Amino acid sequence: MSGPTPQASVTCSALSFQWPDGTTVFDGLSFTVGKGRIGLVGANGTGKSTLLRLLAGELTPSRGTVTVxxxxxxxxxxxxxxxTLRVDQALGIAERRTALRAIEAGEVDEEHFEKLGDDWDVEERALATLGSLGLGGLGLDRTVGQMSGGETVLLRLAALLLERPDVLLLDEPTNNLDLFARRRLHDAVDSWRSGTLIVVSHDRDLLERVDRTAELRSGxxxxxxxxxxAYQEALATQQEAAGRTLRAxxxxxxxxxxxxxxTRTKxxxxxxxxKKLDAQRRAPRIVAGERKRSAQESGDKLRGLHEDRLQEARERREAAADAIRDDAEIRVSLPHTAVPAGRTVLSLHDVQPCFGRLRAATLDVHGPERIALxxxxxxxxxxxxxxxxxxxxPLSGTATAHVPLRFxxxxxxxxxxxLSVxxxxxxxxxxxxxxHIRAQLARFLFKGARAEQPAGTLSGGxxxxxxxxxxxxxxxxPQLLLLDEPTNNLDVSSVRQLTSAxxxxxxxxxxxxxxxxxxxxxGITRWLLVDEELRETSEDEVRAVLETPSMEVGR
Incomplete structure (x- = not known):
């Protein structure tokens, strides 16, 4: 990853952005970042992806400026x-390859030299970049349709790196990547030494590799x-201090x-x-009235002083409470989901799905097993x-659920x-x-009016x-629950809430x-590896297989 120029930077000045429905995401956001690797974190719905799109020029600020x-x-x-694209087309180098081939064949058309420019080593750079991302076995003439989703993500990253950007923005780049692909992307971030890299991610291993962490919270x-x-340690220290401040x-x-x-009692x-003394002394009414007004004013002033002090104390308490993070967890009782240990809940017999490498799957699931695919x-x-x-x-075979199932x-x-939640x-x-529904939803942190919120207005988490x-x-x-990549796009708090549920x-x-x-x-109890067959395995073997380049699997 070479070539970034010394001026690589990103500056936001009084940046404000609203969605067409009037929802404000940012109002007066200002910051500057120079060279280095920045991890942009924050709860779902705080606007991380929106901010990257503003930086990339895909969205227009309501007010303020973005300078790159x-x-x-x-x-x-x-x-x-x-x-249908070839790899070289997806990388954006197809025309340069064609020009290079024509020049090497002896053609002297000026157009070929203009298209190629100084990029005489375009193929070598492309293959080296692909190799650094674990895609060395692809070649430049293979079609994209022959690649997996994870390989497609890495191919797109390779195309960006070949542009030699000064500023690189990555938005949840490890979503849907298997372990091998994640490791290659981690390596790419490790090797970034100049220019500005800003990565939005919930992948803790990836976020360990940045130089600084920027937390987006409350705009x-x-x-x-x-x-x-380091960010978590600093946060823990802040929260400990915030707790002491709140208690005080x-x-x-x-x-x-x-x-x-x-004071009120006094x-x-x-x-x-x-009043009693005035009655005993039989003071003139005008004197008694003046004394009463004076006492009233003095009492009001004293009460006002203490009321002001109480209001100030309450404001300090509210400010201290705002600094305390709400990490509420889902606590819900689901007794009707229980399954006896010996009961068969799912049966597969020689199932061949209509897509993928799996040719035949035979499996029985019993009781409250927890299976990882x-x-x-x-x-x-x-x-x-x-x-x-x-x-x-399926193309063949049978799959039967023997209990209520949800996906x-x-x-x-x-x-x-x-509809509302x-x-x-x-x-x-x-x-x-x-x-009953609202009582249960409260345990999922949808309390009161929040349960009335339309689903279309909800944040990711x-x-x-x-x-x-x-x-x-x-x-x-449901007594059988199927989950497909449930932690994709979830922040750490949401993953913790899912685990609690x-x-x-x-x-x-x-x-x-x-x-x-x-x-x-x-709490996985069985690990099943999906390939040409469905094979029971161990967590250690899963790691070994998923860290192996795809072209070596099955050799």
Missing amino acids: GGRLAHLPQNITLDT SVSWYGGGWS AEADVRRQQRELEE VARRQRQN VGRNGAGKTTLLRTLTGELA LPQRLDVLDDE AENVARTAPGVTDN ERFRAALAATVLAAPA LESFEGALVIASHDLPFLAAA
């Missing part, structure tokens, strides 16, 4: 490449030195409340005593899950965007009372929680995922 020093390249979350950016671990502020509020009550007692990109994990649901018919797909398309759950739980609620709160209660699920789980730390936290 040098050439910029952007790798978005969702990548679609024409499957502003806070900066931390180092990668993910709460104690001050209680003290100010006591002093105010004591003023009232003094006023009663003065793992395999290389393109092996057919998603296709197998959709075959189990009955959405896709949570990657796209979270189980929600109707026009509560209405979406009601659709999957006919006959369940509205009060909120949408996932709503989709998960509509899935596990369905009636009849799955702890409450007492049925059988089948999870397709590349996220090995999440699978371990989910």
Whole structure:
């Protein structure tokens, strides 16, 4: 990754952005970053992808400016490449290769030299870049349609790197990548030594590789030195200090409340005593009235002083509370999902899905087993899950679920965007009372009016929680739950919430995922490797297989 110029930088000045419906994402955001690797983190819905699109010029600010020093390249979350393209076309070097071939054949047309420019080593650079990303076996003449989704992401990254950008923006680049592809992308970030790299990711291993971490929260950016671990340590220190500040502020509020009550009691007692003395002395009415007004003013002034102090204490408490992060977890009871240990919940007999490498799968799932479906990109994990649901018919064999089954797909398309969260759950739980649905939704952190929010307005993390609620709160209660890459696009807090919810699920789980730390936290009891056959394996073997280049698998 060579070639960035010294001026590589990104500057946002008073940047504001609103969506057409009036939703404000940023209002007056300002920061500057120079050379180095920046990890941009933050909860789902804070605007990380929106900010990258603003930096890339794909969105126009409502106010303010974005200034980029040098050439910029952007790798978005969702990548679609024409499957008929050759690799060299996807890399953007096809014309230069053609020109180079013509010159080498003795043609002296000036147009060939103009197209090639100084890029005489274009093929060598392209093959070296592909090799650095684990795609050395592709060649330049293979078609994109022969590649897996993960290889497509790496190919697009290779195309960007060949442009020699000064500023490179990566948005969730490891989503849907198998372990080998993730390692290659990690290596690419490790090797970035000049220019500006900004990466949005929830991949903790990737975030460990950055020089600084920028947290986007409440429309502003806070900066931390180092990668993910350093950021977490700094955050923990901040939260510990914020906790002490909040406790001190709460104690001050209680003290100010006591002093105010004591002052009110003293003023009232003094006023009663003065009134009694005036009666005993038979003071003239005008004198008594003046004394009463003076005492009233003095008491009001004293009470006002303490009321002001109490209000100030409450404001300090609110400010301290705002600094405390809400890491609420999902705590839900799902007793009707329980399955006896010996009961068969799923049977597969010689199933060959309509896509993927899997030729025949035979499997029985018993009781509350927790099964991980793992395999290389393109092996057919998603296709197998959709075959189990009955959405896709197998080419051969049979798949039978013996208990109520629910499927949570990657796209979270189980929600109707026009309906509220509560209405979406009601659709999957006919006959369940509205009060019961709302009580359960509160445990999924949709309390009160939040349950009335239309699904189409939810942030990424909120949408996932709503989709998960509509899935596990369905009636009849699912006793077999299929999850397809559930941690894609989830921030760390949302992954923790998902893990908490799955702890409450007492049925059988089948999870397709590349996220090995999440699978371990989910309590996986069986590991199944999807390739030409469905083979039971171990976590250690899974790591070994997934870290092997795809062209070597099966040799």
